[in-house]
Amino acid sequence: MKKSVFLGALTVAGMAAGVASAATVDDVKARGTLNCGVATGVPGFAAPDANGEWQGFDVAVCRAVAAAVLGDPTAVEFVPTTGKTRFTALASGEIDMLARNTTWTFSRDVDLKFTFVGVNYYDGQGFMIPKELGVTSAKELDGATVCIQTGTTTELNLADFFRVNNMSYEPVPIETNAEAQQQYLAGACDVYTTDASGLAATRATFETPADHVILPEIISKEPLGPLVRHGDDEWGDIVRWTLNALIAAEEYGVTSANLSDMASAATDNPEINRLLGTEGNLGEMLGLDADWAVKALGVAGNYGEIFEKNIGESTPIGLARGLNAQWTNGGLLYAPPFR
């Protein structure tokens, strides 16, 4: 009897020790698919198209990572998450990475135990309001009813903004962008607030986008980027440098048009050579193939191409590059050297 209890206790201890750390990259390779958390539907950023294929700016990051790790951009299981469910999904291991216009903040990085691998869109919180209300500044919103996605940083910024400016408001918490759109269009709230890019994307889907204005005030910094769980640095490095590869490729002029030429033989730019694996062993350092970045870039091209195709000025969403231009063009995008 005593022996069996002892053995049982041993098993318990052994199993508990065994759970702790299995590398995410090994899990992904063994599974053959990448589980990527995305938004439930923000046009341009992450939304299924008419054929049910996920398309968008955030989705492109997932596909690039899947291509770099598995060599197949379609080997992605997209998990739609709401502002509320996303962190639990990531922390519990249901998804391997989260690319869901998520703001990089101190407490999420430090206290929630996530690792933000970079920024793929520099954003800020704005307000959208029907033109007929005649409001021109967010300072005139005293007493307004505001639709707000619950569980987001925007919820806290909103509370701070109204408190600091000594104004009152009535929050209407909603779960997804689609619900917000329904309530806003029906007039159940006067104002919809979220990241300015999200507002532009939402407004683009309205019947008459011109009837709605986005107020000039941007009340917060919202650096949006992909994130992974704390404590698995190998996996974090893979996602980080895949994103950097997309950004660096634009800086060096690697596009989907000239990718195969540049990757087939070494060019006279050593930085490009190291990025595309024709020189050095960066891929091996990451634990991936030498042409990992070529595969990632082969999906939809570099950062600039992805931006233009999904949310750029030629799309209905029509966002300018602004802060999201390369540092050489006065923007904030700056990939560390591939060396």
Add this chain to the structure above:
Amino acid sequence: MLIYDTRYRSLTIQVVAMIGFMLLAAWLINNTLANLNTLGKPIEFGFFAEPAGYDINQMLVEYNNQDSHLRAAFVGLLNTLLVAFLGCITATIVGVLVGVLRLSNNWLVARIMTVYVEMFRNVPVLLWIVLAMAVLIESLPAPSAFRGDEPEATMKLFDTIAITNRGVYVPEPLFSRSLGNFHLFGNSPLRFDVSLDLIVILAVLIASIFGMRTMSARANRIQESTGVRPKTWHINLGILIVPMVIVLALLGFHLGYPELRGFNFGGGTHLRNSLIALWLALSLYTAAFIAEIVRGGILAISRGQTEAANALGLRPGKTMRLVILPQALRVIIPPLISNYLNLTKNSSLAIAVGYMDITGTLGGITMNQTGRELECVLLLMLVYLVISLLISGVMNWYNNRVKLVER
């Protein structure tokens, strides 16, 4: 070996099973704690004292975004209790009515009730909640429709009630000579104010009811000794109304009407459409189940009771109220308790319409902003457990009072 000994066999198996179960539980708990430690998130509740940082639209007690997470959870708890309380009462009234009417001899009435019961019982409550909200939002006018010289929408009932797609604004009771509030629990997160006006009014009301009961006891005595029941309704009405009017006049009672101010209606009491949608959907859904329980309870009373009552000359309404329902209650109450519990637990679907109940505050925003999933969910489970146990405690006490006393 003990396993071959028939005297101890069952005991041995039970002990072994018990040990196995405890090992499993220990493994689960240990595993969770170990994993949380590896993540660097050991279980602790210190985050409750930190400022919540978010606003809540429906507050039964004062709250602002600088109050603690615990205070926010308390605000959410009160919202849960409010919708559960309103829902249970409405569901009971509608349920009993529908249950009785389903047995009606009127073909049309009985069929309509059948359709109602089958429709509500067989569709998930979440869909009813979402539907109710969508109807409220899409079919009612926005506050901006009340603006302008020739508004599209006008206020109802002599300009006292505004029905909008943000909710219903009704007049609020105000007291110009208010007695003020009684403050409880000092500065703690659970502090709340009790209106002394309300206490006085309730006290007067209870005293009036006590007076009316004394009156009817006296009427009974007279009826038993003389056979003639004295008229009491005018005295009862006086006992009920006169003291109330005096108290209200002393307190300077008047109504505050809603009026359009800026973006929204101001003044008055704002019943948000999230509350209305949730309340309606939950009570209509649960009422369908209660109707079936009531119908079952009535059918359980033997036909002879009705016939005996008819033979005594009681009309159908009185037969139901005085003979059948009191007996049926004994069958009805136990399953009714579990429907009350269901309604309360279903209220956690509130977030579907953005109603800030405790699942929305503690289990939603607080959990999301602090990242303390396990702590919040465990606490949330504890809260629902306590609420449910309290409801069933009270209902069991009531059941013991009305059930057949067997000797």
